[in-house]
Amino acid sequence: MVVTGAIIHGDKNRFLDFNDEEHPIALQLGGSNPAELAECSKIAERWGYDEVNLNCGCPSDRVQNNMIGAVLMKHTQTVADCLKAMQDATGIAVTIKHRIGVDDQDGFNSLVDFVGTLAETGTKTFIVHARKAWLQGLSPKENREIPPLDYDAVYRLKALYPHLEIILNGGLTTTAQCSDVIKAGADGVMVGREAYSNPYVLVDVDNTFYPSSQYPSNQNQSNQSLPSRKEIFEQYVSYCEHQLTKGVKLHHLSKHVLGLFSGQPGGRLFRRYMSENVHKPNASIDTLWQAYECVENSNRAATG
Incomplete structure (x- = not known):
């Protein structure tokens, strides 16, 4: 509002x-x-x-x-x-x-x-x-x-x-x-709140409700080809890079993906790293990737 x-x-x-x-x-x-x-x-x-x-x-x-x-x-x-x-x-x-x-x-x-x-x-x-x-x-x-x-x-x-x-x-x-x-x-x-705290809940909305939508993001997509959390994160990092060139603050951008890995290994560490570091003067796109490393490290530990 x-x-x-x-x-x-x-x-x-x-x-x-x-x-x-x-x-x-x-x-x-x-x-x-x-x-x-x-x-x-x-x-x-x-x-x-x-x-x-x-x-x-x-x-x-x-x-x-x-x-x-x-x-x-x-x-x-x-x-x-x-x-x-x-x-x-x-x-x-x-x-x-x-x-x-x-x-x-x-x-x-x-x-x-x-x-x-x-x-x-x-x-x-x-x-x-x-x-x-x-x-x-x-x-x-x-x-x-x-x-x-x-x-x-x-x-x-x-x-x-x-x-x-x-x-x-x-x-x-x-x-x-x-x-x-x-x-x-x-x-x-x-x-509202669920989409913000756990944005991945929306991943199958297009398939479920708009299978024939005119919007490009919905075309040629099936339940077998839903984007992963990592793919969504990569796309959002690219979006952030563009927004930073326009003067948007990193912490204004990062807060919208704090819950992307909710319920996943490393999800809490990802959220904590973002919350603690994106406000720092030297914060950059690298800060986002460093936060993602928390997820990768937890996945490696869980499988190895």
């Missing part, structure tokens, strides 16, 4: 640049001012984004105080005004991500009213984190784990609004679980 003020007044290149390989790509915005959200939506379209998404799910105190995130579920008309302004400003898709409720809202009925009102703006895609958000008493981390998941609420929502695209988020850790959720009635899934 990027707040509107950062885009309007900040370094646009820093917040908005991406690589062509990332398409289709969405920009998630945080804000509650319709005019500012409209302006950022226009900027997103000019920058080449395929979608702009309004965040109504983040529970942190900082965003609450600025009327951003989950607190907006208590202000349905404000959200409707924001979505309408965003749609009027751009030709790309405008979507929303939200919770199934906030604090002591009266459960499913409030969710139905919220989605129904927003659908009247022309919004078609709703990404639903299947947990309530408790804005007082729970930290953002606890809000991702403690409120119980209620997938049934999402399935019921889809049944009531069959013409809308309802995407389920929350607690998904395997492609098998994702398949089950789609079979149960959701139009799609969003995987």
Whole structure:
């Protein structure tokens, strides 16, 4: 999520640049001012984004105080005004991500009213984190784990609004679980924390869900030819080399692959080496390869 003020007044290149390989790509915005959200939506379209998404799910105190995130579920008309302004400003898709409720809202009925009102703006895609958000008493981390998941609420929502695209988020850790959720009635899934902490979980997503995709990475690929963790790491090192020439800091790049070898021999040593060394003044591409040596050494020890 990027707040509107950062885009309007900040370094646009820093917040908005991406690589062509990332398409289709969405920009998630945080804000509650319709005019500012409209302006950022226009900027997103000019920058080449395929979608702009309004965040109504983040529970942190900082965003609450600025009327951003989950607190907006208590202000349905404000959200409707924001979505309408965003749609009027751009030709790309405008979507929303939200919770199934906030604090002591009266459960499913409030969710139905919220989605129904927003659908009247022309919004078609709703990404639903299947947990309530408790804005007082729970930290953002606890809000991702403690409120119980209620997938049934999402399935019921889809049944009531069959013409809308309802995407389920929350607690998904395997492609098998994702398949089950789609079979149960959701139009799609969003995987967040698991994809970040264990990115290799995504290795068979293309084969499972997009076998005939138009995207080049999915062509001529079978379950027998999935890339290994090492191959993915090598590709990411090449990406890092390019990004370093553009002035991107190594520690900003390396944190995205800390979990690539999760559950593998040397995975913890890899993560520790990266965490301890990429911030050093002399850190370079060699630092990444030195971290990978932790994996290689552990594999040799395990087999020899």
